[in-house]
Amino acid sequence: MRKDHKGTSGAAIRLDNVRFTYPGGPPMIFDLSVGPGTIVAIMGPSGSGKSTMLNLIAGFEPPSSGRILIADADVTALPPAKRPVSMVFQENNLFAHLTTAANVGLGRSPSLKLSEEDRQDITQAIARTGLAGKEMRLPHELSGGERQRVALARVLVRERPVLLLDEAFASLGPALRDEMLDLLAELHAERGMTVLMATHDPADADRVAEIIAFIDEGRVAAVGLAKDFLSGYGPDAFARYVGERHANRDPALARKRT
Template sequence: MLRFENVLLQQGQFKLRVDWTLPRGARLAVVGPSGAGKSTLLSAVAGFLDPYEGCIFWETARIDDQPPAKRPVTMLFQDHNLFGHLTAAQNVSLGLNPSLKLNAEQTQSVEGALDRVGLGNYADRRPAALSGGQQGRVALARALIRNRALWLLDEPFSALGPGLRREMLSLVSEMAENSGATVLMVTHDPDDAVRFADYTVFVNDGVAQAPKLTNELFADPPIELRAYLGT
């Protein structure tokens, strides 16, 4: 489980309080107005922002004092997930060894990961020769191969059209379920939250509220969420 213990995040004047727990294997949507701190929350888990107060735990281990690469975390950004000068296979290989020196077994698992996202025949293509959806799949293959317990998705695939985005999200669901990963996803779209996540956190007014079951939350939204949704 992922636990925020009296966490205060601070960036200049901006403050965000987080104090709750998420069960292992959950899929969590992070929603809220822009500038409320959704990405800030993910940055703190990933290790790009140190908490001003409080601690973050994964299971029983404290993670907020570890460097990003040591945390049980893998992250997908909105874009720029891939390096333009590397092939799809090399981009995935970075997840195993950043210097790209792989043994035979590792090479095989890279191929396996590309197969699983349906890009087995595209291993030697560079990102420029792939479509937006295919680029997302390569990034997903890298997340798979890193085999980390926590997946952080910062508005992933939001540059894609609605149909393709839904397809990518269901692929992520499937992959996360198979590997037992816990997923935190920032999204602007309540539909994405309902479709993808069993829990939802509403970030507003300096607080990331405790996770609620998505269906229950959207069936009877509290007043601030109603204002955000415009319903």
């Protein structure tokens, strides 16, 4: 499976009427189409379904109906490991008792059986994410930002055409967060994978995303160019969600729309 995607650029993602309901929760229905190699910011209020949508794409939750297509192949019935997807969470991305190198190495082999070539790739990925010399550190010996770098290094060695970030940088400070987003942009420029990143902060979207998908009450409420959404051309619900400060950079333009 891995070799199929080796060196590939991004894959298109399509959610076709994907339905999901948490026990006792309201039904959610996702429809979304993302072109290969795009960076999409998934935005929306807490509980709107951002994480749920990413979990459905990654295969952590099974949809009750609908289809999930990645690179035009139906992956709806595939277990997480068989999907061409890597995911980075806000925390718990690393195994606490394994070194940086082992944590990254798990991206190549889930039983850590590594060839010489694998080891070289791992060393390279660690260096690429700015962690050279920290191969033998344990997670608790790393800072929060460094831990997320390890997770990104693992993404690199996994070589999957889709990367999902579930508020991956949300717990970092502003400067560190910008640093990580820039690293993400660089990696994207090199690899060209399709990136979906759930975030609360319009500044994140502004920094790296081309497209914003606005999720509201379990639905993809709107999809559009990030620069339009963030300069007040987005739908009213999005403007209300991000608030005056971000949405109305140019008040004159914003007023014209309504």
